[in-house]
């Protein structure tokens with residue numbers, strides 16, 4: 001039964017935690033190379049790509065920085081509609097990379113027409129997007145944005161933050177033409193925090209070759225060189241690779257389309273529940289399949305609600321940043337199912353009826 005209804009870290013299956021207790025092996029050993037090699041085909045399947053998948057010992061933000069440093073030649077355009085789009089901008093600024101953004105109001109998506117008009121106005125060699133904006137509960141229409149962007153600029157590199165959706169939502173990396181798809185271990189992949197993944201296209205590798213200062217820890221050429229031998233440049237979090245191996249097997253047993261459907265069903269259930277009692281923050285037609293942001297129209301205390309939930313071992317998230325208390329978030333990602341969601345929502349209903357009558 002799920003406890004953490006927060007948008008990461010998610011609950012981790014006991015079998016996975018147990019897998020992490022396996023004895024340590026050397027990271028230059030055949031045993032590690034075998035372990036690494038086993039994960040590659042399954043990672044490619046999960047991210048719907050034939051591309052290489054880098055696995056780094058970091059959270060997703062590390063690979064934001066890696067992608068930014070390895071890809072941007074002169075100027076990047078960034079779609080921003082919440083805190084994580086803004087994080088792309090912050091990463092560019094702190095690396096002195098020339099960046100411009102297309103900003104949408106929080107609760108609304110980045111629409112293709114605004115991105116396209118920017119791309120028509122100036123040459124950008126890279127475009128960064130957020131697939132699932134966790135701060136607002138928006139899913140951006142990235143397939144459309146990518147198709148239209150490529151029609152204008154065929155060689156543009158497109159990097160997608162799929163930190164809170166990959167592994168739970170149908171993202172067609174190759175069909176849509178995503179050059180770099182980034183995610184973290186602790187969201188829909190339902191692993192402990194500690195690893196990050198980037199599916200990287202040949203076109204992106206070509207770009208990396210043309211960039212002089214790519215940094216070191218996330219140098220894509222170095223990562224790729226080691227990947228050929230099923231290794232990593234520096235010491236990886238080996239216990240997390242055990243967990244990854246075990247979790248990818250569980251995910252395969254469930255089946256990718258079942259996994260995607262489970263997330264879609266949970267999202268629909270939470271959205272309907274919230275519409276009946278509160279209001280939804282994200283614009284209709286663009287609502288996330290992994291996290292629902294709810295307007296707190298009843299003015300309930302989210303911290304008191306969480307205190308009550310915690311008596312049952314459960315937890316939800318307050319709104320992000322300035323949206324705190326004005327909104328709250330229920331995540332439906334990872335290994336939880338509809339029964340877990342129903343049990344959470346029953347608890348919240350009971351809490352609301354008690355606070356209303358007291």
Ligand SMILES: Cc1ncc(COP(=O)(O)O)c(C=O)c1O
Pocket residue numbers: 007008059060061062084087130132133134135161162163164184
């Ligand atoms: C959409 C999105 N992007 C990026 C991040 C940052 O990922 P990490 O915390 O793994 O660095 C998060 C974390 O919540 C996220 O939700």
